Amino acid sequence: MTGPLTLDMVAGKMKDFGVTEQVRRNRIRITTTPDTVHDTIRTVQAMFGFDRLITISAVDNSRTLELVYHLTGPHRMVVSIAVELPRDLPAISTVSDILPPAAIYERQIHDLFGIVFPGHPGLARIVLNEDWPDNEYPLRKDWKPNPDTFYGGIKGEKI
Amino acid sequence: MTVPAAGLSQRLVNWARLKSPWITVYNSGACNACDIEIIACLMPRFDIERFGILVKGSPRHADILIVTGHVTLKQASRLRRVWEQMPEPKYVIAMGACGASGGVFHGLYHMMDSVDKVIPIDVYVAGCPPRPDEIINAVVTCLNLLKEDAAHGGKEWRKKAVPGTSMDTKTSRVIP
Amino acid sequence: MPEVVVSIGPHHPALKEPVNFKVIADGEKIIRLELDLSYNHRGVEKAAEQRDFIRVLPLMERVCGICSHSHSTAFAKGIEEIMQLEIPPRAQYIRTIIAELERMHSHLLWLGVAAHLIGFNTLFMWTWRDREAVQDTLEEMSGNRVHYNMNEIGGVRSDLTPAQVTAALARLPNLEERVNKYVDMVNYEETMLIRFRGVGKLSKEEALRYGTVGPTARASGIDYDVRKDDPYLAYADVPWTVVTDTHGDVYGRTRVRVWELQESVKIVRFCLENIPEGPIRVPAPKNAPKGEILSRYEAPRGELAHFIRTNGTDKVERVDIRTPTLANWTSVAMCLVNQNIADIPVIVAAIDPCLSCTSRITLLDTRTKKEGIMSFDDLIRRYRSRNPERVWP
Numbered sequence: 139m140t141g142p143l144t145l146d147m148v149a150g151k152m153k154d155f156g157v158t159e160q161v162r163r164n165r166i167r168i169t170t171t172p173d174t175v176h177d178t179i180r181t182v183q184a185m186f187g188f189d190r191l192i193t194i195s196a197v198d199n200s201r202t203l204e205l206v207y208h209l210t211g212p213h214r215m216v217v218s219i220a221v222e223l224p225r226d227l228p229a230i231s232t233v234s235d236i237l238p239p240a241a242i243y244e245r246q247i248h249d250l251f252g253i254v255f256p257g258h259p260g261l262a263r264i265v266l267n268e269d270w271p272d273n274e275y276p277l278r279k280d281w282k283p284n285p286d287t288f289y290g291g292i293k294g295e296k297i
Numbered sequence: 298m299t300v301p302a303a304g305l306s307q308r309l310v311n312w313a314r315l316k317s318p319w320i321t322v323y324n325s326g327a328c329n330a331c332d333i334e335i336i337a338c339l340m341p342r343f344d345i346e347r348f349g350i351l352v353k354g355s356p357r358h359a360d361i362l363i364v365t366g367h368v369t370l371k372q373a374s375r376l377r378r379v380w381e382q383m384p385e386p387k388y389v390i391a392m393g394a395c396g397a398s399g400g401v402f403h404g405l406y407h408m409m410d411s412v413d414k415v416i417p418i419d420v421y422v423a424g425c426p427p428r429p430d431e432i433i434n435a436v437v438t439c440l441n442l443l444k445e446d447a448a449h450g451g452k453e454w455r456k457k458a459v460p461g462t463s464m465d466t467k468t469s470r471v472i473p
Numbered sequence: 474m475p476e477v478v479v480s481i482g483p484h485h486p487a488l489k490e491p492v493n494f495k496v497i498a499d500g501e502k503i504i505r506l507e508l509d510l511s512y513n514h515r516g517v518e519k520a521a522e523q524r525d526f527i528r529v530l531p532l533m534e535r536v537c538g539i540c541s542h543s544h545s546t547a548f549a550k551g552i553e554e555i556m557q558l559e560i561p562p563r564a565q566y567i568r569t570i571i572a573e574l575e576r577m578h579s580h581l582l583w584l585g586v587a588a589h590l591i592g593f594n595t596l597f598m599w600t601w602r603d604r605e606a607v608q609d610t611l612e613e614m615s616g617n618r619v620h621y622n623m624n625e626i627g628g629v630r631s632d633l634t635p636a637q638v639t640a641a642l643a644r645l646p647n648l649e650e651r652v653n654k655y656v657d658m659v660n661y662e663e664t665m666l667i668r669f670r671g672v673g674k675l676s677k678e679e680a681l682r683y684g685t686v687g688p689t690a691r692a693s694g695i696d697y698d699v700r701k702d703d704p705y706l707a708y709a710d711v712p713w714t715v716v717t718d719t720h721g722d723v724y725g726r727t728r729v730r731v732w733e734l735q736e737s738v739k740i741v742r743f744c745l746e747n748i749p750e751g752p753i754r755v756p757a758p759k760n761a762p763k764g765e766i767l768s769r770y771e772a773p774r775g776e777l778a779h780f781i782r783t784n785g786t787d788k789v790e791r792v793d794i795r796t797p798t799l800a801n802w803t804s805v806a807m808c809l810v811n812q813n814i815a816d817i818p819v820i821v822a823a824i825d826p827c828l829s830c831t832s833r834i835t836l837l838d839t840r841t842k843k844e845g846i847m848s849f850d851d852l853i854r855r856y857r858s859r860n861p862e863r864v865w866p
Contacts, residue, residue, distance in 0.1 A: 164703065165767065190697075191684050192767070193795035195780040206780065208767055214702040216767065239684035239803045242508065243795070262507060265514040266407070267371035276406050277519055283406055290370030291409055292377060326513050330538025330619040333582070337608075340601040371511045401532045405516040426538065426619055 145215060148186055155181065156219075165216040172221050172230045179207065179219065179233055187211040194243040196251045198279045203228050203251060207240075223253060232257040250277040269293075311447040314360060314386070315440050317349030321359035321383075325376045326408070327366025330426040331392045335363065343429040350436060356382045361439055363432075364416070367395035367402045368409040380416040386446060388439045391418045392432070394425045501813045506806040518792055525787040526552060526626050526761070534620050536794065539582065541620050542568075542575045543772035544779075548792065549624045550705060551768030551781045555761050556626070562707070563751040564628035569707040570641075570744045571614065571623050573737040577648075578607040579773035580730045580737075584655065587727065591668040596658070603651045610641045628754025638745050645742055652734045659724075659731050669724035673808050676721060683804040686797050687775020688733065691717045692725035699771040711743050760787045772797055 149158040149166050155178045156170030170178050182188040192208040202222040210216045223230060232255040234241035244255045245264045252275040255261060263270070269290040275281055283289065322335055338345045339352060353359050356379045368376055380389065391412050394400030402408055409415060419442055422435040446452050498504060517536055521529045533548045534541040546568055553560060581604040588596035608618045614637055615621035623629050675685065680693040690697050698715045700708040716732040718725040761783040768779040775797030784790040 161765070189681060192769070192776070193778045193780065193793070193800075195791075195793040195795075197782055197791045197793075199782075199790065208778070208780070210702075216703075218767065237684070238682060238807070239800060242799060242802055246510075246799075260507065263511065264508060265510050267369070267511045267514075269370070276516065289406070291373040292415065293374075326515060328535045328538040328541075330535070330541070333538055333619065337601065337605075340605070341598055342602060342605045367515070369512065369514060371514070401535050402515050402517075402520070405520050407511075407514050407516045425535075428618065 148182075148215070148217065151185065152178070152182070152217075161218075162216075164214065165218060167218045167220060169220045172223060175205075175207070175219060175221055176231055176233060176236075179209070180236055182209060182217055182219075183236065186217075187213065188215075188217055191237045191239050191243075192216070194240060194247060196247045196253065196277075198251065198277065200279050201225075203253060203278075205230065205247070205253070207233070227254075228252065229254040229256060231255065234258060249275075251275050252278070266290075311444075314447075315444060317351070318360045318436065318440060318443075319351045319353050319358055320361040320363055320436065321353050321356050321379075322363045322365065323356075323376060323379050325364055325366045325372040325412070326369035327393075327395060331365035331395075334426045334429055335365070335392075335432060338429040338432055343433065345433060345436070348433075356380070357384065359383055360386065360443075361388045361390060361436065362416075363390045363392055364396055364412055364418075365392045367399045368412050368415050369407050370409060371407075373409050373415050376415050386443060386452065388419045388442060389416055390420045390422060390435050390439060392422050392424075392435075393427055394423070397421050397423065400425060503809050503812055506809060508802055508806070518794060521789055521792045523788065525759075526757075526789075529789070530624055530626075531620075531622060534622060537796070538619055539579050540575065540772045540774065540777070542571050542623065543770055543777050544794070545622075545624045546572065546706070547768045547770035547772075547777050547779045548781070549626055550770075551766045551779050552626055552761055552783070552789075553757070554768070555764040555766050555781070555783055556758060558627055558755055558757060560628055561752045561755060562749045563632075564753045565707045566744050566748045567623065567629045567633060567753065569711070570633075570741055570748075571611070571621055572706065573740045573744070574607055574611055576773045577734055577737045577741075578604050578611070580734050581607070583730060583773075584727070587669075587723075596655075599651075600655070603648060606644045606648050610644055613637050613640060625754055625757075627757035628752070630754075632753050633748065638748070642742065642745050645738060649735075649738045652731070652738060656731050656735065659727055669727060670720075670722060672723045673812075674720075674722040675804055675808060679807070680721070680804065683807055684800055685775075685804045686800045687772070688726050688729040689775065689801050689804065691715070692729045693721040694719045697776070699769045699776050703769055705770065707744060708740075711740050713740050760785060761789075774798060775800060 145160055145164070145166050149160060152158050152166075152168050155174055156168045158166055158168050160166045168178065188209040188211040190210050192210055195206045195208070197204045197206070203225060205221050205223065207219045208216060209219070221230065228251075230253065232240065232244055234244060234255075235257070241259060242264070244253075244258055245261055247253050248255060248258075248261050249263055249265050252273070266276070267290040269288065271287055271289070274284075274287070274289075276283075322332065324332055335352070337343060356362065360383075362380060362383060364376065380387070391397065395402060396412050396418070399408065399411060412418060420435050420439050422431055424431055427435070446455070517532060520532060524532060530545050530549065534545045536544045550560075581600045585597040585600035585604075588594070588600070611621060612618050614633060615623050615631070623631070675683075675689070675693050677694045680690050680695055685693070685695075686697065694717055696715050696717050699705075700713075701715050713736050716729050716736060718728050718732075720728070763783060763785045765782045766780075768781060770777045770779075777797055778793075778795040780791070780793040780795075781789055782791045
């Protein structure tokens with residue numbers, strides 16, 4: 139790499155992986171497909187030094203479920219890699235093998251949205267209590283609490 | 298209801314309870330602001346230990362339970378267990394807006410309806426969070442309740458049957 | 474494999490819950506940790522989708538009681554950037570003053586709590602007494618000691634009168650003198666040196682790999698501070714420096730926090746003396762245009778990230794909050810592997826978790842299959858009774 143890294147350089151090189159656009163003076167957004175996410179992250183890590191994961195955000199936009207991975211590096215720029223997943227059986231391979239902090243964010247997203255991450259070391263419950271029924275994902279837009287289901291609390295008494 | 302005058306040992310015990318109530322704090326899903334204000338009560342500025350009030354870790358040693366936060370589904374059974382472990386006479390202070398009605402967290406999917414569905418509350422303190430002065434005021438109100446209950450021989454006199462129903466209602470004090 | 478349920482060390486024996494994690498242990502050595510956050514899960518993110526921008530700010534504040542202004546400002550500045558509002562400089566300065574005062578009260582709180590963990594209760598009382606000066610200033614400016622509610626979409630709720638500015642400036646010299654005393658204490662006092670040195674050591678590579686943020690990362694030599702990397706509010710105008718240290722252990726993190734206290738006092742003084750005149754808010758539209766933003770903020774514990782997506786209505790479509798404690802959790806989990814159980818309280822407290830903690834431990838030894846219940850006081854006693862003559866590398 140010659141000269142200081144600029145967003146245009148990053149955007150230019152990442153065109154093969156998906157649609158890139160500059161959304162802010164220090165952030166670019168790459169929209170890609172679920173299969174290429176792993177390679178995209180590995181490429182930005184190796185080529186441009188985006189080695190810190192800020193967070194993984196999940197959004198339900200009523201049609202699909204979206205995941206956005208935010209990474210940053212010593213050059214202080216931010217890259218956001220966005221994918222869309224179908225609502226039924228959403229699954230995407232885990233990135234916790236290349237980014238260890240991803241393990242905990244993926245666990246949280248699995249609890250609240252129901253996205254499965256094959257390859258994850260342990261997708262146990264993290265934010266919902268142990269009595270919460272399976273297959274109820276509270277942060278999805280179409281979820282409403284069912285008055286007859288027991289979601290937790292004191293057994294035998296209606297909350 | 299008239300109660301025979303308490304014997305010397307009972308009066309001594311009542312006096313000790315009034316002069317040195319021990320409290321325990323239970324965080325049932327709070328944002329921690331109330332807990333920080335309780336610890337601020339122990340610090341040199343407000344210093345409740347000069348009143349004989351000790352903050353104990355175990356509910357088995359405490360007279361007063363202070364509940365902070367609005368009860369999450371996970372904490373409900375644990376809070377009930379903690380309350381059951383306290384020996385009589387026991388009193389409960391529900392702190393803040395969360396204790397009264399849920400505060401900003403009312404009606405969310407991981408919360409119980411209200412704290413008094415889990416345990417009976419004696420004193421409510423308003424504030425978000427209540428100031429340390431208000432917390433001390435709440436403990437003093439609790440002590441007044443303790444004094445009245447001791448004069449009546451227990452807590453039963455406070456339960457009033459609502460005519461026409463089979464429900465008991467407990468009167469509790471609200472500190473504005 | 475039998476599992477051990479550990480409640481992690483409280484800030485005070487009075488504080489209980491809500492963090493809990495499972496420790497899978499072999500004798501005294503820890504093998505693996507699994508976090509359980511459900512004690513305190515309130516569903517704030519879902520609630521934020523159903524409240525409009527005026528009503529959601531108090532909710533955001535109450536995500537955490539210690540860094541309440543952080544959450545509220547991160548959200549407000551994210552929405553303002555989506556709406557493309559230009560905030561008046563006076564409002565930025567007021568927000569900065571409140572933010573740095575919050576950082577001071579949080580670091581003083583942490584210092585007291587860390588001192589309590591090693592049995593140094595005098596320092597606990599001193600730091601919290603000095604913290605009251607900060608709380609008084611905040612109460613004069615905003616009306617409340619905690620949860621200041623100073624933010625509105627478009628600026629600040631209330632102005633600073635000259636009397637408030639003078640009173641705040643009058644408190645700063647005494648506070649500065651106390652902070653300098655704590656700096657000396659951290660450098661020379663015997664108690665802290667022995668208990669904190671070598672505990673919870675994170676090398677620079679490990680800290681980078683596990684994604685640590687805040688003073689935990691800065692103590693390992695990484696100069697990652699959102700106030701410099703992505704300046705917001707008034708930090709670009711104020712002369713200040715990022716504080717780093719090279720020790721990487723709990724002692725290093727103590728030094729970073731205490732030096733940051735010094736920096737914060739300087740920032741507050743600069744802002745109070747140079748606050749520009751002008752309006753304190755601009756009118757904001759009711760609806761936000763469609764957009765998406767990643768709003769980052771340097772909370773006292775590290776980098777806070779709010780990912781906000783709006784859809785043209787007066788409510789957000791999604792707000793995803795990533796707290797710094799969650800980011801630092803991976804480093805704690807990795808750091809505690811192969812350590813002793815008795816080290817747990819200090820290592821967890823060293824990342825300054827924004828969760829109050831519990832006090833009872835159920836210990837299941839995988840080797841002997843014996844079960845026992847330990848109170849947290851026992852754990853602290855175990856930690857304190859370790860041989861103080863051990864020399865740490």
